[in-house]
Amino acid sequence: MSTLSNSNPETKQRNLADYHPNIWGEYFIQYASESMELDQNIVTQIDTLKSHVRNMLVAKSEKPFEKVKLIDSICRLGLSYHFEKEIDEVLQHIYKSYVENGEIILEDNLFSLAVLFRVLRQHGFYVSPNVFTKFKDEQGNFNETLIMDVEGMLSLYEASHLIVHGEDILEEALAFTSTHLEFIATESSHSLAAQVKYALRQALHKSLPRLEARRYISIYEQDPSHDEILLTFSKLDFNLLQSLHQKEFGNISKWWKELDFSSKLPYARDRIVECCFWTLTVYFEPQYSRARKMLPKINVMLSLIDDTYDSYGTIDELERFTEAIERWDVIVSDDLPDYMKLLYKSFWNVYEEIEQAMIEEGREYILNYYKKEFKKAVQAYMTEARWLNENYIPTTEEYMRVSRTSCCYSLLILASYIGMGDKVTENIFKWVTNEPKIVNGAANICRLMDEIVSTEFEQKRGHVCSLLDCYKKHHGMSREAGIQECQKGVAIAWKDINRDCLRPTEVPMDFLTRALNFSRFMDVFYTDKDNYTHAEGLMKTYIKDVMVDPIPI
Numbered sequence: 001m002s003t004l005s006n007s008n009p010e011t012k013q014r015n016l017a018d019y020h021p022n023i024w025g026e027y028f029i030q031y032a033s034e035s036m037e038l039d040q041n042i043v044t045q046i047d048t049l050k051s052h053v054r055n056m057l058v059a060k061s062e063k064p065f066e067k068v069k070l071i072d073s074i075c076r077l078g079l080s081y082h083f084e085k086e087i088d089e090v091l092q093h094i095y096k097s098y099v100e101n102g103e104i105i106l107e108d109n110l111f112s113l114a115v116l117f118r119v120l121r122q123h124g125f126y127v128s129p130n131v132f133t134k135f136k137d138e139q140g141n142f143n144e145t146l147i148m149d150v151e152g153m154l155s156l157y158e159a160s161h162l163i164v165h166g167e168d169i170l171e172e173a174l175a176f177t178s179t180h181l182e183f184i185a186t187e188s189s190h191s192l193a194a195q196v197k198y199a200l201r202q203a204l205h206k207s208l209p210r211l212e213a214r215r216y217i218s219i220y221e222q223d224p225s226h227d228e229i230l231l232t233f234s235k236l237d238f239n240l241l242q243s244l245h246q247k248e249f250g251n252i253s254k255w256w257k258e259l260d261f262s263s264k265l266p267y268a269r270d271r272i273v274e275c276c277f278w279t280l281t282v283y284f285e286p287q288y289s290r291a292r293k294m295l296p297k298i299n300v301m302l303s304l305i306d307d308t309y310d311s312y313g314t315i316d317e318l319e320r321f322t323e324a325i326e327r328w329d330v331i332v333s334d335d336l337p338d339y340m341k342l343l344y345k346s347f348w349n350v351y352e353e354i355e356q357a358m359i360e361e362g363r364e365y366i367l368n369y370y371k372k373e374f375k376k377a378v379q380a381y382m383t384e385a386r387w388l389n390e391n392y393i394p395t396t397e398e399y400m401r402v403s404r405t406s407c408c409y410s411l412l413i414l415a416s417y418i419g420m421g422d423k424v425t426e427n428i429f430k431w432v433t434n435e436p437k438i439v440n441g442a443a444n445i446c447r448l449m450d451e452i453v454s455t456e457f458e459q460k461r462g463h464v465c466s467l468l469d470c471y472k473k474h475h476g477m478s479r480e481a482g483i484q485e486c487q488k489g490v491a492i493a494w495k496d497i498n499r500d501c502l503r504p505t506e507v508p509m510d511f512l513t514r515a516l517n518f519s520r521f522m523d524v525f526y527t528d529k530d531n532y533t534h535a536e537g538l539m540k541t542y543i544k545d546v547m548v549d550p551i552p553i
Helices: 009-013 027-031 040-058 064-076 084-098 110-122 129-135 144-148 150-160 168-185 193-201 209-222 228-259 272-282 286-311 315-327 330-335 338-361 365-389 396-406 409-418 426-432 437-458 467-475 479-500 509-525 538-548
Strands: none
Touching (some): 040 228, 064 084, 064 110, 084 110, 110 129, 110 150, 209 228, 209 272, 228 272, 228 538, 272 538, 286 338, 286 409, 315 330, 365 426, 396 409, 467 479, 479 509, 509 538
16 A cells, blocks of 8 residues: 555645656565575685785786786776785885885886876875876977877876876876877777777776676786686686675665555655665675665665655655654654655664664764764755745855755765774764765765756756756856866866875775765766666666676686
8 A cells, every 4th residue: 555645636736756667676685695605615716716816916026017917907807805905015015116206217108107107096105197298299298109009098098087186297198098099989990999988988997896897807808918817716706796795685675675665655766776786886895795784775765865855745744854853753753744754764763773783883973973964964955945945046155065965975975884893983983074075075076967967857847956057047157068067076076086095094095985986986877867866777787787697707
């Protein structure tokens, strides 16, 4: 029996969105399991291969580029989580031996230097981009002869995405390589055309680790110089993790089915599998299995609450729901309409699950940080609902201040730390709630990329004004000019994120990586359209690649 009645006369006044139904049905429920044990035969096989690869990593070598390329392959194949200590030690040695005052002191070709630059920066080591000045002519432009070196150009293109503020040479490198690589991508006969085309759509630094592993395994296999042990290891490891993730998806899907929101709250997006996948892109490693039990539930509750504010609730109902969240007590939900009671009690059950886990760990202090951020997000939803109700168009600054909170990325980044175990201290929560640049950058990317791709769909119904509307009213900008401003904001945010990931970092890299991965999710799934809301295309394809189809051994 539906909690909502479409015959209710008030329903006709609500701003209903036309969301497509759940495209996965009960597919993942078949994997639901109490046991999270991994196949011990495969684990044993992997351990043997892992030992071989560790020996390759730590073996002495006078060829730094060979070591760096090995590390790059290990990372792209999705295996770096096995060797974090060894990789760090090797790169520390290379950095001390071949970098002076930030300057790389090796003479080599564009390809090798760009890979070295990118790998060091990706692991937090600052190296100066001045190493690329040697590839410029007397006029200060990049040499046109580089156009023939497609591998080098592609490597420089990928390196330029690690840019921080004030690095004009990397701005120039990105423009130069993008222009010439776009031409190469159209030459289907070129051996690297497919890789170039993909890179132009999805830069390596902004790609998601599981997706990159799935894609790169097949590229690495085609490389005549590939290492057979490393290749086999990557395939077995990918499939083993996939079986663990399938069980996790199955258990969350089972929980979701029992709530039966698709019939009880039919106005909302039914995206539980997509929420699970979103979480998997934030952390896929086995040690974060517990965190992956919590974060999808938080994310899907926020999605439901967001749709309630955006697509269904009347202003009076929303004011009451906001007040109930403010008071943070399950009893207050008795004053809400039936559908909101269901939503509030379900949200509350998720909170109690987190509360119980934190009490057991003796870390109740986390709950206060979580509550505060959750309330801020709901207050932002309410502000936007009032704007819609009053037909108010705020200034661009006012809009961004509120909508950066309502996109919930600050809350989700904080929530992603809750299940990460003993390594999380209260200082991490103090840091994340103090608006560090990397967290603000991730929230800006989320908001601005969503603005660019979602506005037309949302304006088909009554919806709060967009940032593009604010640009138009207060700055007289066209839609195209407004989009360009959003894109500039995204570029600035990425520079902030890249800067915060350089050593010495304010908090351990493990925590910065979560914010980085949240940003990567937006780059992958919100570049052309909102693939969370419209999940039947790219999102479905990628979930199938990572979660449905094993890699043939």
